[in-house]
Amino acid sequence: MKNHKKLKIIFIIFIALVNVLVFWRVHVKSLRNSTAKIYMTVSAEKEDVFQVYYTTPGGDLSEDKSAGVAYDTPGKKKEMEFAFPYQNSVTRIDLGSANTRVDVYDLYMVVDGQSTKLDVKNLDGLNASGISAIEKKDGASSFAISDNDPYFYAEFNRSEIEANFKKINGSVNLIWDIIICILLDLVAFYSLKHFDAFVKVPIEIFQNRKLAFSLSKSDFKTKYAGSYFGIVWAFIQPVTTILVYWFVFQVGLKSGGVTGVPFVIFLVTGIVPWFFFSDALTGGMNSMMEYSYLVKKVVFNIDILPFVKVVSAIFVHLFFILFALLLNSAYGYFPSIYTIQLIYYVICNFVFVLGLVYLCSAVVVFFKDLGQFINIVVLQVGMWMTPIMWNAKAMLPPWLLLIFKVNPMYYIVDGFRDSMIYKQWFFGQEKLLWTIYFWAFTILLFGFGNMIFRRLKVHFADVL
Numbered sequence: 351m352k353n354h355k356k357l358k359i360i361f362i363i364f365i366a367l368v369n370v371l372v373f374w375r376v377h378v379k380s381l382r383n384s385t386a387k388i389y390m391t392v393s394a395e396k397e398d399v400f401q402v403y404y405t406t407p408g409g410d411l412s413e414d415k416s417a418g419v420a421y422d423t424p425g426k427k428k429e430m431e432f433a434f435p436y437q438n439s440v441t442r443i444d445l446g447s448a449n450t451r452v453d454v455y456d457l458y459m460v461v462d463g464q465s466t467k468l469d470v471k472n473l474d475g476l477n478a479s480g481i482s483a484i485e486k487k488d489g490a491s492s493f494a495i496s497d498n499d500p501y502f503y504a505e506f507n508r509s510e511i512e513a514n515f516k517k518i519n520g521s522v523n524l525i526w527d528i529i530i531c532i533l534l535d536l537v538a539f540y541s542l543k544h545f546d547a548f549v550k551v552p553i554e555i556f557q558n559r560k561l562a563f564s565l566s567k568s569d570f571k572t573k574y575a576g577s578y579f580g581i582v583w584a585f586i587q588p589v590t591t592i593l594v595y596w597f598v599f600q601v602g603l604k605s606g607g608v609t610g611v612p613f614v615i616f617l618v619t620g621i622v623p624w625f626f627f628s629d630a631l632t633g634g635m636n637s638m639m640e641y642s643y644l645v646k647k648v649v650f651n652i653d654i655l656p657f658v659k660v661v662s663a664i665f666v667h668l669f670f671i672l673f674a675l676l677l678n679s680a681y682g683y684f685p686s687i688y689t690i691q692l693i694y695y696v697i698c699n700f701v702f703v704l705g706l707v708y709l710c711s712a713v714v715v716f717f718k719d720l721g722q723f724i725n726i727v728v729l730q731v732g733m734w735m736t737p738i739m740w741n742a743k744a745m746l747p748p749w750l751l752l753i754f755k756v757n758p759m760y761y762i763v764d765g766f767r768d769s770m771i772y773k774q775w776f777f778g779q780e781k782l783l784w785t786i787y788f789w790a791f792t793i794l795l796f797g798f799g800n801m802i803f804r805r806l807k808v809h810f811a812d813v814l
Contacts (some may be wrong), residue, residue: 358545365538368786369531384462385774386436388504390443391429393490397422398446402432402642405440421446425528427455429744433772436461439508444501445481445493452500453490459506464514466507478502524780530783537790541797548797550804551708552651562654573662580665588625588670592618595739615681618674619770620738620763625697626667627703627759628729634707635661635724638715646811653803656707660700667696678770688773695765695776698788702758705796712803715813736763761788 388402401413417432422738434441458467470491474483480500485492493500541548542584551681555562589785595613633640637655644650670690675685736759744750754760761784768774768781776785 355547358542361545363536363544365535368534371782372527372534372786383434384436384691385698386438386459386461388432388434388441388443388457388459389429389458390432391427392421393427393453393455394421394424394446394448396424396446396448398448400430400446401443401444402434403442404434404438408437409440411440411442430457441502441504441506443504444499445495446500447498449495452493452495453487454493456491457491457504459504459511460513462515464511466510468504468506470644470750472504475500487704496716522725530786534786534790537794541793542579544797544801546791548800551653554651555657558651558654562657563656563661565654569658569662570665585666585669588621592621593798595621599739600723611683612681615678615683615771616741616767617739618677619735619767622667622670622674623699623766624733624736624738624759625670626663626699627762628733629666629701630660630663630703631706631710631724631728633663634703635710635721636713637707637711652810655757656711656803657704660707664696664700671696674766683771684769686773688769688775691776692766692769695762695769698792699762699763701796702762702792705792705799705801708803709795709799712799712806712810715806715810732757732759736760738763755784758788758791761785 390400392400395676398421399418400421401416403416405411405415408712415434417434419430419432421428422431443457447688454470457470460740470484471486473481476484478501480495480497481492481493481502482496485494584737595617599613599617634656638652639657640659642657644655645652675689679685688689710720710724735754737754742754742760746754765776765781768776774781
């Protein structure tokens with residue numbers, strides 16, 4: 351009981367800090383440390399590499415302060431995304447190195463959800479080089495390239511972005527944050543009211559941790575026992591799935607990169623956390639039936655069985671994280687300080703699926719059709735709704751994107767890409783509220799799943 355009181359005090363302090371953090375976001379938030387993104391839709395006759403150079407006023411331009419995107423769809427439009435620190439006000443846009451014509455349909459900068467468009471009409475007053483003429487053509491600014499190093503300096507209306515930023519971060523945003531804190535505190539109140547249900551199973555797991563991890567290793571080894579290749583099959587199936595999706599989308603449908611990122615990188619970084627979620631949910635949901643001989647033993651603590659199946663799935667998951675890091679490195683996306691937060695997102699995935707597993711493993715014992723529902727709706731439909739193989743941010747309107755983000759797996763998949771590709775922190779300005787939402791949802795799911803499991807487990811032996 352004393353330990354429970356200490357845990358409650360720690361939980362209350364944590365919720366208080368989160369409330370402070372939400373309001374801090376409103377009053378301290380500024381654009382100074384924000385990431386700016388330039389979006390440019392282009393069409394050219396030849397393959398090339400387009401770059402954006404950025405620096406502070408008076409600073410020198412260099413390759414280490416640039417962002418490049420390959421144009422690999424000659425004759426077709428392609429949207430490119432270039433990210434750089436907003437505080438760098440000097441922005442030079444290089445239009446490749448091929449002596450050809452380049453059509454730019456859209457050119458705009460986005461910072462913290464605020465955007466401003468740049469309309470290039472002609473060379474008058476434009477600081478440019480290697481460009482002989484600009485004309486408006488079919489809604490595009492058509493650049494006539496005269497040498498192998500064409501570029502121009504982009505002067506975006508930053509005052510418009512900053513004015514909109516201040517407006518949004520005013521009283522309206524403050525009201526929204528008050529609403530968020532109220533909802534968060536209601537979740538905290540519910541969690542404290544049912545605190546025993548939240549901590550009972552984690553405590554049981556901790557007390558039986560040696561047995562749980564021993565069973566997890568045994569479960570992983572025996573899953574493929576008897577087959578000639580053994581545990582190799584655990585890696586062959588996911589790799590085959592990746593190759594099939596890559597072939598269909600990039601080779602068959604001729605899909606180019608996604609916001610300047612090679613499709614295979616975008617696919618692998620998104621599908622790796624999904625593999626773990628799918629494997630852990632499928633195995634954990636059937637844990638009571640698979641270990642029915644243990645469930646019927648009065649002396650055995652069955653609370654650890656769902657945990658055993660989830661831990662068993664993490665061995666393969668760690669291998670594919672390493673595989674994703676090596677593949678990213680091969681394409682020039684090397685590990686950085688942001689890669690450390692992969693540990694955080696693995697924990698997010700683990701806790702989320704564990705709460706879901708406790709709920710589903712208890713219900714499926716009495717309602718076998720739940721297994722079919724999970725396989726079809728959650729795993730098959732959910733994989734396309736996350737999304738993993740398409741870019742929701744570029745393809746969906748803001749209101750629909752908001753609905754997609756409600757899915758907790760969206761947060762995890764997006765987090766893996768932020769860690770390995772886009773270099774963004776989970777506590778950054780853009781993700782702070784979604785981080786709070788994810789953990790509020792996950793804590794409720796975990797507590798509810800444990801509560802249902804504890805109420806139904808006394809009847810498992812009778813049904814099984």
